[in-house]
Amino acid sequence: MNNSLNIPRLFTEMRRAQKKRHRDIALELGISEAELIAAHSGVMTDDDAISLRAVRLQARWPDLIKTVETLGKVMALTRNEACVHEKKGVYHHSSVNGQTGLVLAGDIDLRIFYQHWSSGFAVQEELADGTQRSLQFFDRSGVAIHKIFLQPESNLQAFDALIMAFADDHAAPLQIQAAAPRAEATLPDNFDNAAFRDAWRSLRDTHDFFSMLRQFKISRTLALREAGVDYAEQLDTAAASDVLLAAAQEQVPIMVFTGNAGMIQIHSGPVSKVLPTGPWINVLDAGFNLHLRTDLIAEAWIVRKPTTDGLVCSLELFDAHHELICMLFGERKPGQAERCEWRALLDQMRTEHLLCKA
Structure with missing residues (x-):
């Protein structure tokens, strides 16, 4: 300092x-x-x-x-x-298991990774x-x-x-560490695309996706590129604003996951007041606000994950460093199939925003 x-x-x-x-x-x-x-x-x-x-x-x-x-x-x-x-x-309903915490209060829905605090x-x-x-x-x-x-x-x-x-009356002086440099993600030398697609096809829970990435030592965006069009398709980035506007207009309840290394925060329910302001697309509802910088979105993907409840589909947004910005799902509980109106909304986004490949 x-x-x-x-x-x-x-x-x-x-x-x-x-x-x-x-x-x-x-x-x-x-x-x-x-x-x-x-x-x-x-x-x-x-x-x-x-x-x-x-x-x-x-x-x-x-x-x-x-x-x-x-x-x-x-x-x-x-x-x-x-x-x-x-x-x-x-x-x-706060709880902790090792370095991972949960708050499952309905309105306040958090996944906490205390090792980063x-x-x-x-x-x-x-x-x-x-x-x-x-x-x-x-x-x-x-x-x-x-x-x-x-x-x-x-x-x-x-x-x-x-x-x-x-209060910590005897805290040591604050020690700030420089952020680790971002390494460019590459496929492992022995990456087996066929085995990877088989593993994706065999998913039974969305939470298994993270362990699959670890198993194959692959980054999230590289995984989307290797998954094949049955499971991942890239859209132009305008889909981010349009999906929020359409969800509000059609009153499709959604889930919005936003976070960083230490926290994921989740909204579940409808959105109503969605307003673009310059580079921002904003949700300005009484209990939920979202402010998304559309000019910082470098990639947008429709992602489909098999589960025991059927396919679960999301729109996932990434920045220029391939870091996850946020994910949008149709609102659902474990044991429930995905909402037909959310699936239809994503199909509409695909029709309007599918990124053409050279």
Whole structure:
């Protein structure tokens, strides 16, 4: 961290004058977002020139997430470079198995990978319309994994109690690691396409897909290219906006998976208010917001996976680094066949957006 900067004062000046987001201010200051928040730990609360204060939290992540239920209704935010997923609800039914956590509360539906969590903070920021309270968690590179924002109906006493229970008064200075360079994905020398397609054809659960990729030591996008047109077809990237607009118009309930290495956040249900704004396509519903940067989508694929419930089909979006941005499915529960209206919607996307090959 650049100690020559008075980061709290600079942050407040930039936030008030330019209305920039935290991550954008951090980028402009040449630090990570975690370093930006950490710089506000222990600042004086009576200094009007500083609008934000933060408390470092103990790395007892599963216990902390379980305690979030006491806050009542909150807003969960998970993002990557191209997509922001915001969902309101209560953190019911939290559990953990090793380094993997779950929150299965219906509205709040999370898959958590705690091995990637490095630092966390309770944050209070004074804004023009009042105090914004949140919990914010970051990876080793200082990139945000997950944020939880209190709502007007949230329990403020429980928030204060959570801070008292989890404050880390003896935390070591924040150590930020440079992000590992992205390696170009290549097929293994001994890759057996026939065996790979047989394994895909033999899938019985969508969750088996990840173990299949590990078995064949192949990246997700390379797997789609090797699967054959029965199981994966590439569309032009305009399909991303059109599938959301069509789902809203036809009121087809969908599932939207968005995440990063440390978190996957899921919306299940209809979408209604879908609006394009510049490069963004936005879902602006009462309990669910999605902000998708269409100009950062490099690939869009229809993907079909066999299961014991029949084929399960998705639209999967990737960035220029072949990183997964988000996945869209028809809403379904295990044991249910895929919705016919979702299958028809994807067929429509295929008709309109199938990428022609030279």
